[in-house]
Amino acid sequence: MGKYDIQVYTEKCTGCLRCQLACSDLTSKAFNPLLSKIQVFISNSGECTIHFTEECNQCGICVDHCFYDAMQKNEKEVDK
Amino acid sequence: MIRGGFSGSILHVDLTHRKITIEPLDAALAEKYIGGLGLTIRLAYDEIKPGTDALSPENPVVLGAGPLVGTSLPSSSRVYAVSKLPTSNTIGWCGAGGANFGYLFKNAGFDHIVIKGRADQPVYLKIIDDDVEICPAGDLWGLGVEEADAVLRKKYEDRIGVLSIGQAGENRVPFSMAFVDRISTLGRGGLGAVFGSKNLKAVMVRGTRGIKVADRKRYKSLTKSFLKTIREYPYLKEWQDLGLVKSFPMIPKEEYFGMKKRRMACVSCPIGCKDLVEIPDGEFKGLTKHTSSVINLYTPVLYGFKDYRESVKCMATIDAYGLDMFEFFGIMGFVRSLLDNGVIPRDLPGSEIALDSLHSMEEWARKISFRDGFGDVLAGGFKNIIDTFGKEAEKLSPALVKGMHPYAGPNSALPWNLFGTMELGQILDPRGPHVGSGGSPTYFARRPLAVFPKHLTRMGVPQEDIKRILPGYGSPDQQQGLEVGKLLKYSHRWFTLLGSLGICARAAINRFYNAELCAEFYETVTGIQTSLPDLRQRVDRVWTLLRIANLREGFAENDEAPPESWFNTPGFKNYLTDEPLAREDAEQMIGDYFEEWGWDRKTGTPSRSLLKELDLKEL
Structure with a gap:
């Protein structure tokens, strides 16, 4: 598992898919948003959902590429 | 050799014979015309027979998205179409913020689509990776733009790009447009009618092939510092909050914030300037509307509407029909x-x-x-x-240029009275009176001459050309020193460069790009060795070819005469001095513009030596 808890703020999302571009490039070495581990969807009426697939390891690259503060990452607390 | 950026194929669709063929992209031609807008113009030049009726089956629509579209480069989503346009009868480019359509089109494996013929019944084109099909559109025909878009999204489970027309396009109204993902407009001049004449209601795309970058290490390094610059831009949040309202302060912010439901961005855009709005109260409470610019929703107010909610409702209707x-x-x-x-x-x-x-x-x-x-x-x-x-x-009749209404100027919809490149461009863009910033410094009113050299350097204008554009810069009488005609060449060049790469030219984002960086991005993404002078020459080839294409259609200098009303009281004013603009001033600028390109000062015909230099002689 990755080291971050990722929190989403769907009200701030614009559907720019910079998160999906970054994720797909990291995992498949090509920009392929529909195959990324994070999937953003904004409906016709404007409702936004941000979904992480089972393969997502919470690496946080999606958060690093968001320009709209629609996501935040916090380091997970680890038992030692 | 091309190693990235391009998807590698051109899709040819013959609607008359229901024939679909896929051809490999001609790498040499792609390099010569950059891609995107540039290559779209070249393909259209090859496909359009001179004198073709815009609404005949023979008139092709060529669609294209540049080599940077589909990457994570900021605002690299532009989609272009070139066709013979019915209102102006020009061979015109049409451009739109690509929303989702651009990246999905590229991911389906295509850089361009060439659509010809006429279907015997209403159809739409379905492109899902290799699965390309001409499908019956009986259930879509007769629907408005947003309705047709919604039906396709429901049918194909939403994650698609859609280019569609409304009823005005179906009925071949020559001033109808096509829409990209029901939010961006494509085709003032009548692209909607061209689609309608082909019985083509929509093109939907979905693709999962992936866009590769030739030099990943360099890409990572270049984008890291580039994105940092954008993040640290002091006005970033303001642009994100206000969008184009930042450029149009006359729109009451409380009305805008009251109806803004969600800021929308084209794929890869870190600024976002499109909107989904919802009327908050009154008779039309709850009505939602996607728009490429909230400014557009106030157009009826310019014509006398008193209530902005009625204005939004009116634009929802006009856009649904697909009217310009x-x-x-x-x-x-x-x-x-x-x-x-x-x-x-x-x-x-x-x-x-x-x-x-x-x-x-x-x-x-x-x-x-x-x-x-x-x-x-x-x-x-x-x-x-x-x-x-x-x-x-x-x-x-109001002023007309090539049969259309130039809508920026004194007594026009956009009452801007300073004569900058955008205003002059209404007669000199080969497509006809289109209003676009072209990334030019005169897009904003009353900018001091002192800021021009830096701006022009960013646009890639060589220093020796800057001196000729700004002869007054550095002299005591700076107010006399801006050559708008000459500057327009470089504005068109900068716009064509961005469009050929696939980058948006809106002021909010193009300010972060510069021409040197564009050459670096192009080389990094495609693997095609490129310097800025190389790119300049390719852009000059593209724009000169568009000129030739329209001369071939019979356009001549009298089609570019400035309308008389531009000089009546109150007419246009000199951008720097506020002095009234005289016809001779405008005519001088037109000659300067032609000459700056290396075209005949009077007729605008490219010289033989230029054609040889640009390797266009065979055309």
């Missing part, structure tokens, strides 16, 4: 003046024409889109109205 709002209101204003002056009998239209009335404007948008009664006369555009009502009508 400026041409629509221009025509309605013209017909109103014909009625007021007795050129048209008062009872002929059959119902009231009131430019400040929602009911009236919605009714006329419908009548025009469906060619209902007198609406059929208006659907033919300015030319048809003048042909119908003769010389008396012609006397009252």
Whole structure:
């Protein structure tokens, strides 16, 4: 598992898919948003959902590429 | 050798014979014309036979998205179409923020689509990776833009890009447009009617092939510092909050924030300037509307609407039909003046024409889109109205350029009276009177000359050319020192470069790009060795070819004469001095513009030596 808890703020999302571009490039070495581990969807009426697939390891690259503060990452607390 | 960026194929669709073929991209041609807008113009030049009727099956629509579209480079989503356009009869480029369509189109494996012929029944084109099919559109035909888009999204489970037309396009209204993902407009000049003439309601795309970058290490390094610059831009949040309202402070912010439901961005854009709005109260409470610019929703206010909610409702109707709002209101204003002056009998239209009335404007948008009664006369555009009502009508006509309404200027919809490159460009863009910033410094009013050199350097203008564009810079009398005609060449060049790469030219984002960086990005993404002088020459080839294409159609210098009303009181003013603009001033600028390109100063014909230099001689 990755080291971050990722929190989403769907009200701030614009559907720019910079998160999906970054994720797909990291995992498949090509920009392929529909195959990324994070999937953003904004409906016709404007409702936004941000979904992480089972393969997502919470690496946080999606958060690093968001320009709209629609996501935040916090380091997970680890038992030692 | 191409190693990234491009998807590698061109899709050819013959609607008449229902034939679909996929051809590999000609790498040498792609390199020569950069890609995107540039290669779209070249493919269209090859496909359009001179004199082709814009609404005939023979007229092709060529779509294209540049080599940077689909990457994570900021605002690299632009989509272009080139076709013979029915309002102006020019071979014109049409461009749109690509929303989702651009990246999905590229991911399906295509850089361009060439659509020809005419289907024997309404159809839409389905492209899902390799699965390309001409599908019946019986259930879509007759629907508005947003409705058709919604039906396709429901059918294909949403994650698609859609290019669609409304009823005005179906009925071949020559001032109808196509829409990208129901939010961006494509085709002032009549691309919607060209689609309609082909019985083509929509193109939907989905793709999962992936866009590769040739030099990943360099890409990572370049984008890291580039994105940091954007993040640290002090006005980033303000642009994100306000979008284009930042450039148009006359729009009341409380109204904008009251109806803004969600800021929308084209794929990869870190600024976002599109919106989904919802009318918050009143008779139309709850009505939602996607828009490429909230400014557009205020267009009816420019024509007399008092209530912004009625204005939004009116634009929802106009956009649903797929009408060009400026041409629509221009025509309605013209017909109103014909009625007021007795050129048209008062009872002929059959119902009231009131430019400040929602009911009236919605009714006329419908009548025009469906060619209902007198609406059929208006659907033919300015030319048809003048042909119908003769010389008396012609006397009252607003300024027209290539049969269309240039809508920026004194007494026009956008009452900007300073004569900068965008205003001059309304007669010198080969497509006809289109208004676009072209990334030029004169897009904003009254900028001091002192900021121009830095801006022009960013646009890639060589230092020796800057001196000729700004002869007054550095001299005591700086107010006399801006050559707008010469500057327009470099504005067109900068716009063509961005468009050929696939980058948005809107002021909010193009400010972060510079021409050197564009050359680096192009080389990094595609693997094609490129310097800035190389790119400049390729851009010059593209724009000169568009000029040739339109000269081939029979356009000549008299088609580019500035309208008389531009010099009447109150007319345009000099950008720097506020002095009234004289016809001779404008004519001087036109000559300067042609000469700067290496075209004949009077006729605008490219010289033989230029054609040889640009390797266009065979054309």
